[in-house]
Amino acid sequence: MTRRDFSERDIHMALDGELPVDERVAYDAWLDANPEMKARSARYVADRAALRAAFAGVLDEPVPARLQKIVFGEAPVKTVPLGSRWWLPAAAAAMLAIGGVGGYFAGIDHLGLExxxxxxxxxxxxxxxxxxxxxxxxxxxxxxxxxxxxxxxxxxxxxxxxxxxxxxxxxxxxxxxxxxxxxxxxxxxxxxxxxxxxxxxxxxxxxxxxxxxxxxxxxxxxxxxxxxxxxxxxxxxxxxxxxxxxxxxxxxxxxxxxxxxxx
Amino acid sequence: MDEKKAAILGEIPRLRRYARSLLRDRDSADDLVQDCLERALVRLDNWQTGESPRRWLFTIMHHLFIDQMRKVNRRGEAAMLPLEASEAQAAPAEQVESIASREIIDALQAMSPDRRAALVMVAIEGFSYAEAATILGVPAGTLMSRIARGRDELRGLLDDAARRRAIRIVEK
Structure with a gap:
C-alpha cells in the first residue's frame, strides 16, 4: 500500500466528499497525528455548519408569485434597476412607509437587458x-x-x-x-x-x-x-x-x- | 404543465438560496432568480434531455451573476457594500437575522464574488467539485484553490467579526 503525504488541501477534499474512499483511513490517521490540522478541519466543519444554517430558512420560504408566474408563462412584473432612476430612494422610502408593496423597486442590480x-x-x-x-x-x-x-x-x-x-x-x-x-x-x-x-x-x-x-x-x-x-x-x-x-x-x-x- | 417547467419550478427554492448567498439583499436575489428563469424559459430548447435541471439553471444564474458583478465593478465598489447593521434594521422583521447568521452573511459579502460563488456552490449547495467547476466554467484546480482560499478568508473574517463583537461588549 502506498502511503501518500496529506496536506491542508486534503482537509477541503475530505470535507467536500472528494477524498477517495480508500484514502480515508490514512487521512484520519494523519489528522489524528496533526493536532493543528485537526483543529483546522474542525473549524471548517463548524464554519460550514454556520453557513448552511444562515441560509437554511430560504428553502422553507414560499416562492414569490412573480417567480412562479414566469415559469407559468405569464408576464413578469419587472423590478427597476438602480442608478438610472432619480426617484428610486424616495420611492423605496415611500413604499416602506406605505407598507405591503415594499420590494417593488428594491432591486440594487443591473440585470439583463435595458x-x-x-x-x-x-x-x-x-x-x-x-x-x-x-x-x-x-x-x-x-x-x-x-x-x-x-x-x-x-x-x-x-x-x-x-x-x-x-x-x-x-x-x-x-x-x-x-x-x-x-x-x-x-x-x-x-x-x-x-x-x-x-x-x-x-x-x-x-x-x-x-x-x-x-x-x-x-x-x-x-x-x-x-x-x-x-x-x-x-x-x-x-x-x-x-x-x-x-x-x-x-x-x-x-x-x-x-x-x-x-x- | 410540461415536465420541463415542473422541473424548473421545483428548483426555484434552491436557486433562491444560492442567489441569497450571493447577493444578501432579498429582492436583488429574487431579481437574479427572475432573470435566470426568464432566460431559461427562452432557452428551453437548449436544455439537453438528461441534463440535470439544477446544473443547467445554476449555470445560467451564475453567468448572470458574474455579468452583473463585472458591471458593478465598472461602476465602482461602493455599489456592492453590504448594508450596515443599523441600516438593516429597516428591513422587514422576517429578514432580521441572528448575530451569527449576520456575521456569516456579512463575511460572505466581503469575499470576492468568485470565491463566494465557489465556496457556496460546494459547501451549501452540495455540488461536487466536477459539477461546480462545470457550472462556474473554471478548471477543477482553479475551483479547488478558490474553495481553499475562500474557507481561509471566511475564517479570518469571522474571527474579525467575533473580535469586534467582543470589544463592543467590553465597552458596554
Whole structure:
C-alpha cells in the first residue's frame, strides 16, 4: 500500500466528499497525528455548519408569485434597476412607509437587458403616483384653481400642448399638477381625485419613438397603470381602481389628451 | 404543465438560496432568480434531455451573476457594500437575522464574488467539485484553490467579526 503525504488541501477534499474512499483511513490517521490540522478541519466543519444554517430558512420560504408566474408563462412584473432612476430612494422610502408593496423597486442590480421604453414610462409614472398621490398638502405644485397657468406652464416645459382632461363624467376632479424628470426629459403629472378621496394620476412625456399600449400591474396591492406610447408623446394613467374603471378613465383621458394635442 | 417547467419550478427554492448567498439583499436575489428563469424559459430548447435541471439553471444564474458583478465593478465598489447593521434594521422583521447568521452573511459579502460563488456552490449547495467547476466554467484546480482560499478568508473574517463583537461588549 502506498502511503501518500496529506496536506491542508486534503482537509477541503475530505470535507467536500472528494477524498477517495480508500484514502480515508490514512487521512484520519494523519489528522489524528496533526493536532493543528485537526483543529483546522474542525473549524471548517463548524464554519460550514454556520453557513448552511444562515441560509437554511430560504428553502422553507414560499416562492414569490412573480417567480412562479414566469415559469407559468405569464408576464413578469419587472423590478427597476438602480442608478438610472432619480426617484428610486424616495420611492423605496415611500413604499416602506406605505407598507405591503415594499420590494417593488428594491432591486440594487443591473440585470439583463435595458427595460423597453414602455416599462420605463410606467415605472416612472407609478413611482410618481406612489409618492405624490399620498401627499395631502403637497401633492401638486400648481393647484387646479390655477388651471390655465398649470396647462401653459406644463406644456412649455414638457414640449407638447397639454390640455388637462375633464374626468368629471368618471367622477374625478383635477387637483393640480407638477413637473417631474423622466429619464433624460421632463414629464407632466396631473392628479385627480374623486369624492371619496381616491386619486389617480396622468403622467405625460413628449419622449417616445415607438408605438405601444397596455396595462401594467404591480405585485400585490400596488397601483396599476394603463399606458400608451405614440410618436412624440407617451401617457400613463395610474391608480388603484378596479381594472375596468381605470380603463374607462384612461380612455376618456386619452381621447381628450389627443384632442388637446391637435388643438 | 410540461415536465420541463415542473422541473424548473421545483428548483426555484434552491436557486433562491444560492442567489441569497450571493447577493444578501432579498429582492436583488429574487431579481437574479427572475432573470435566470426568464432566460431559461427562452432557452428551453437548449436544455439537453438528461441534463440535470439544477446544473443547467445554476449555470445560467451564475453567468448572470458574474455579468452583473463585472458591471458593478465598472461602476465602482461602493455599489456592492453590504448594508450596515443599523441600516438593516429597516428591513422587514422576517429578514432580521441572528448575530451569527449576520456575521456569516456579512463575511460572505466581503469575499470576492468568485470565491463566494465557489465556496457556496460546494459547501451549501452540495455540488461536487466536477459539477461546480462545470457550472462556474473554471478548471477543477482553479475551483479547488478558490474553495481553499475562500474557507481561509471566511475564517479570518469571522474571527474579525467575533473580535469586534467582543470589544463592543467590553465597552458596554
Amino acid at each position: 427595460d423597453p421604453a414602455e416599462d420605463q414610462l410606467v415605472e416612472q409614472a407609478i413611482a410618481a403616483h406612489v409618492i405624490y398621490a399620498a401627499e395631502q398638502r403637497h401633492a401638486v405644485e400648481v393647484p387646479a384653481s390655477d388651471k390655465d397657468h398649470l396647462q401653459t406652464w406644463l406644456s412649455n416645459r414638457v414640449g407638447l400642448k397639454l390640455v388637462a382632461p375633464d374626468l368629471a363624467a368618471q367622477g374625478f376632479q383635477l387637483v393640480g399638477g407638477r413637473l417631474l424628470p423622466a429619464g433624460e426629459s421632463k414629464a407632466a403629472m396631473l392628479l385627480y381625485e374623486d369624492d371619496k378621496g381616491e386619486r389617480i394620476s396622468l403622467f405625460v412625456t413628449a419622449e417616445s419613438a415607438e408605438k405601444a399600449k397596455g396595462t401594467y400591474g404591480s405585485e400585490e396591492n400596488g397601483p396599476e397603470a394603463v399606458y400608451w406610447l405614440d410618436k412624440g408623446y407617451s401617457c400613463a394613467v395610474v391608480g388603484s381602481l378596479p381594472r375596468a374603471q381605470l380603463t374607462a378613465v384612461a380612455k376618456s383621458a386619452y381621447s381628450q389628451l389627443l384632442a388637446g394635442l391637435a388643438s
